[in-house]
Amino acid sequence: MSFRDRRQLRAGNDPWEGGRSLEWATHSPVPFYNFAKTPLVHARDEWDWRKEHGLTQLAPERSEDYEDIVMPKNTAVSPLIGVLTFVLGFAMVWRIYWAAIAAGLGIVAALIFRAFQEDTHYTIPAREVERMENEIKAREAEPETSGVGAYAWSIIAPTEVGTS
Amino acid sequence: MSVNASDIDGNSVDLFVEEPDHDAISIKAFGFWLYMLSDALLFAALFASYQVLANHYAGGPHFAAVNQPFHQLAESVLIFSSGLAFLHGMRRLGERAPDATLVWMGVALFLGLAFIGIEIHDFYALAVQGITPLRSGFLSIYFTLVGTHGLHIFVGLCWMVVMAIQMRTKGCTTEVVSRLVNLKLFWMFQSIVWVCVFIFVYMWGAA
Numbered sequence: 001m002s003f004r005d006r007r008q009l010r011a012g013n014d015p016w017e018g019g020r021s022l023e024w025a026t027h028s029p030v031p032f033y034n035f036a037k038t039p040l041v042h043a044r045d046e047w048d049w050r051k052e053h054g055l056t057q058l059a060p061e062r063s064e065d066y067e068d069i070v071m072p073k074n075t076a077v078s079p080l081i082g083v084l085t086f087v088l089g090f091a092m093v094w095r096i097y098w099a100a101i102a103a104g105l106g107i108v109a110a111l112i113f114r115a116f117q118e119d120t121h122y123t124i125p126a127r128e129v130e131r132m133e134n135e136i137k138a139r140e141a142e143p144e145t146s147g148v149g150a151y152a153w154s155i156i157a158p159t160e161v162g163t164s
Numbered sequence: 165m166s167v168n169a170s171d172i173d174g175n176s177v178d179l180f181v182e183e184p185d186h187d188a189i190s191i192k193a194f195g196f197w198l199y200m201l202s203d204a205l206l207f208a209a210l211f212a213s214y215q216v217l218a219n220h221y222a223g224g225p226h227f228a229a230v231n232q233p234f235h236q237l238a239e240s241v242l243i244f245s246s247g248l249a250f251l252h253g254m255r256r257l258g259e260r261a262p263d264a265t266l267v268w269m270g271v272a273l274f275l276g277l278a279f280i281g282i283e284i285h286d287f288y289a290l291a292v293q294g295i296t297p298l299r300s301g302f303l304s305i306y307f308t309l310v311g312t313h314g315l316h317i318f319v320g321l322c323w324m325v326v327m328a329i330q331m332r333t334k335g336c337t338t339e340v341v342s343r344l345v346n347l348k349l350f351w352m353f354q355s356i357v358w359v360c361v362f363i364f365v366y367m368w369g370a371a
Contacts, residue, residue: 037167038181053171055179065167065180112326115343 012140020045025058027136033069033124036060036133059133066126066133073122077114081107189342196346200353203316207357210309211364218369220301227369229295230306235286236366239279240358243317246275247355254348262336265344266328272351273324276317283314306365313361316354323347 002009014024025047026035036059043049050056060066084106091099168176218227253268287307290296297307327347330340 037179040178040181042177053173053177055169055171055177057169057179060167060180062167108322112322115326115330 014047020048022046025050025056027140031132031136033071033129033132036069036129037065037067059137063130066130068126069124069129070121071124073120075114075117075120077110077117081110084110188338189345192342193345193349196349200349203353207309207312207360210305210312211360214305214309214365217301217305222300222302224300224303225295227302229293230286230290230303231366231370232286233366233370235282236362239282240362242275242279242282243355243358246272246279247351249275250348250351254344257336257341257344262331266331269324269328273321273328276321276324280314280317280321283310283317287311309365310361313354313357316350316357320347320351320354323350 011028013026013028015028019025022039022041023030025039039046039058084103088100088103088107091097091103167179169179171177249268250272253265253272256262256264256268295303297304324347327340327344330343334340
């Protein structure tokens, strides 16, 4: 591991080249939508199977093959339930029953509130998926010469910038 | 439109899933079924603990003190009738008669309320005699096991109320029907757990 040589040593998506399952098939770091298009699974160790069969191209090649991706929206309900569950556990351990009842009712109320929420998903348009996917591919293909990392690098070792 | 590629032997291979969520209801029902299995584990642990602690009276009341054969018989009839009413309501939903589903869900709710009413009445009658979970190991596990089942029944009843409101306000959307299917699984599962409670607590204790 080396901070100085991190551009030369930068790990790819399948850094040991022995990855067998699908998590090694997508980009690293993984984009928030995971896969540009959900891969069809042919074998238990799909990524290994695809490498054997020479099918390592995971994103669609043609522009028209991209599709909209439906994603869940962020919600404050789940962390709220987490906090209330902590209160419930604490109150039960120390027998603070009013707090336990309040937290328990709060959890139920949060769940019911969530059940009535209509607008819980959003759609990434196919064109936007394609744009992000191409951006990631371009970044993977080139050495790190822009962005925050390169800026920091130019301060630490200015002469090294642009060589790889 | 499927996307093909040729592998190294020249065979054509489909690369992507074409319709990732073709049957949202059965996917969610499968997920909920797995969740119910974790609930089954919880009850299995409680039944195992009951077997261990059933004779730990600590000089306190024995099983006879909590045994009310006619109450438990009435509870059995109520919970199974409630399950049947709910099932019939789901049948009517399959026949595109959601109003009938609401009526039958109301019947299931009423029978479930009667069940939980008898249980609360019995627990209260024991509590005023000083028969509480703190008294002995047997009473701790008895109240925990039967009370956990009662809590599930209560959650199921709350769920029914929420679903009744959602059927009125949202209509029979895929999401609402999916939740009703999951509620059916949940409600049937509570009947099954009650069979186990009846056998391993009440029949086994009275024998």
